[in-house]
Amino acid sequence: MTQAAKATVRDRIRAQFAELTQSERKLAQALLEDYPGAGLASITVVAETAGVSTPTVARMVQKLGFKGFPQFHKALLTELQAAVSGPTARRANWVTDAPEGHLLNRFSQAMTQNLEHTFAHIDRVGFDAAVALLSQNDRGLYAVGGRITRALADYAFTHFQAIRPRVTHLTASSATWPHYVLDMEAGDILLLFDIRRYEANLLRLAELAVERGVKVILITDQWTSPVADVAELVFTCWVEIPSAWDSNIATMMLLEALIAATQEALWPETRERYERLDELFSQSRLFRKPPG
Template identity: 45%
Template sequence: MEMLPEYNGEKMGKKPLVKDLIKEKQEELTAAERRLTATLLDDSLIAGLQSITKLAESVGVSTPTVIRLARKLGYDGYPDLQNAIREEVAARMKEPLAKLETARLSGGKDHIVSRFAAAVSHNINRSLDRLDLQEFDKVAAVLSDLDRKLYLLGGRITRSNAHYFFNHLQIIRPGVSLLDFSPSVWPQSLLDMDEKSTLIVFDIRRYEKELERLAKLVVNQGANIVLFTDEWGSPIEKYAAFCFRSMVEVPSSWDSTLAINFLIEALVAEIQSRSRSAERIAALEEMIGESRIFRST
C-alpha cells in the first residue's frame, strides 16, 4: 500500500502554546506573576504584544516581574515571549485567503486528495495525543445523566458539528435541545438553564464574540459548559468545565472539523453504552413505522 506524503503544513502547532505553558506553571508563580498571567489569558494574549513597560504598568507589576515570568515559561526573555505570542496570535487570526495561499505554496505537485488525507490523519493523531481520557470519561458521564438537560450550539462553521451531535444525542436520550443560531432567541433557552443543565458549544478560529457572551451568561445561570475548540483554544475556555482541543490545519482556505467529529462519534458510542438507548431506539423505529401517514407514497 502506497504511503501518503507527509503533511507539509505549518509546524507552529507542535510548539507548546504560551497559554498552555502559563497553565502548567501556575503553581510555581508568585502572586504578582499570577496577576500578570491573568491579564494575558483574559485578553487572549493580546496584552503581551505591547511594550514591557506598558504591560507592567497596566497590571501594576514591575518590569523585572515580566522578565521573570518569561523565563519561568522557558523563554530567554520578554522579546522571546513576545515572538511566541505574536506567532500564536497570528496563527489564530489567520484569514482564509492567507491560508489558501499557504496551501498553494506548500502543496508542490502532490494531489490535493493525498495532501488532505495526510493532514486529516495528522490532525486526528495529534488530537488523540493530547486527549485527556479521564476528562473524556467525565464528559461522557455528564452527557449520560438523564437528570441533566443538554443544549448544543455551534458557530458559523461548526454549527454542522453541533447539529450532527444533536441528531445522535436526541435518539439516545431525552432532554436534548439544539439552540437556534440567531442570538435573538437565546434568552428563552437561558431562562430554563440551571445547575442541572449543560451547554455543548463549538467555537474555532476566528472566535465568535456572541458565543463568548452566551457562555458567560450560561455559567451565571449555574449551568456548565463542554467546549469543542481548536488547538489554540477559544476564549470560552475560561468559562468551560470541560474542553476538547482538536487540530484543524489542512491545505485549504478553511479549517477542518474532522478531528472534532472523531471525538463526537467516540462520545456518542460511549454515551450509548452507558444508557438504555436500545429501548428508546426500538420505540423510535416503531413510531417511524406507524407514522407512514406522514410519508409521501
C-alpha cells in the same frame, strides 16, 4: 513539525503551571485571564500589569521553552494573526508552506497531524468529566454552533437525542436564543462549538447561560475561543489543512468519542430508547426494510 512546536503558548503555560514558582504562577494566571492580550505589550508593561518583576517574566518564558521574551511575544502575535485570519490569508499560508506532492497527500498528512495533536492534548480527566455531565439525563442538554460549526451541533443533537431525553438544538438564528435561555435551569449543560473566526453572539449566549447556572462544554480550535473564559470544560482541536477553510475532522472525531462514551455510560437505558425508536421508525415506515 514537532508537537512542542505545534503547542500554543496557552498550552505551554498549562503544561508547565505546576513547575512554576508562586510569582510565576501569578504571571501565568494573568496571562491566561487576558489571553493573548496580556502578553502582547513590552516585557516591562507585562510585568507591571501582572504585579511581578521583569526578571520573573524573563524566567517564566524560558521555562515555557522560549529563548527570550521577543520569541514569546512573536509566538503570541502569530497565534493572534492565525486566530483572526480569513479564508484568503489561510490559503496564502498553506500555499507558501505546502509540501510537494498531490493535494490528496497533503490533505492526508495534515489530517493525520491534526488528529494526533488533538488527541494528544485531550485530558482524560476532563474527557471523563464531560461524559459525566452529558450522561446526566435528568438535566437539559443544549447544543449550539456557529456559522460553520452549526453542522456539528446538529450532528450532536441527532445522536444525543437518541441516547438520552431532554436534548435541545438551538436554531441558527441567534435572535431566538433568549427563548432557549429562558428555559435553562441550573445544572443544565450547553455543548457549544466555536472555531475561528469566533462569534460574539456565542460568547454572549455562554455568558447568559452560565449566569443561570448552566455548565458549558466548549469544543474549539487550538487558538481557543473566548468562550473558554466561562466554560466548565474546554477541548481544543487542531483544524488547519491545505485549504482556505478549516477542517472539522478532528472536531468530529472528538464529538463522536463523547457520543460513544455517553452511550456506554447510560446503557442499558439507551438500549431501551434505541429499541423504542426502532419501533417508531417501523410504525412510521420512514425507512425501507432490508430484504429478507
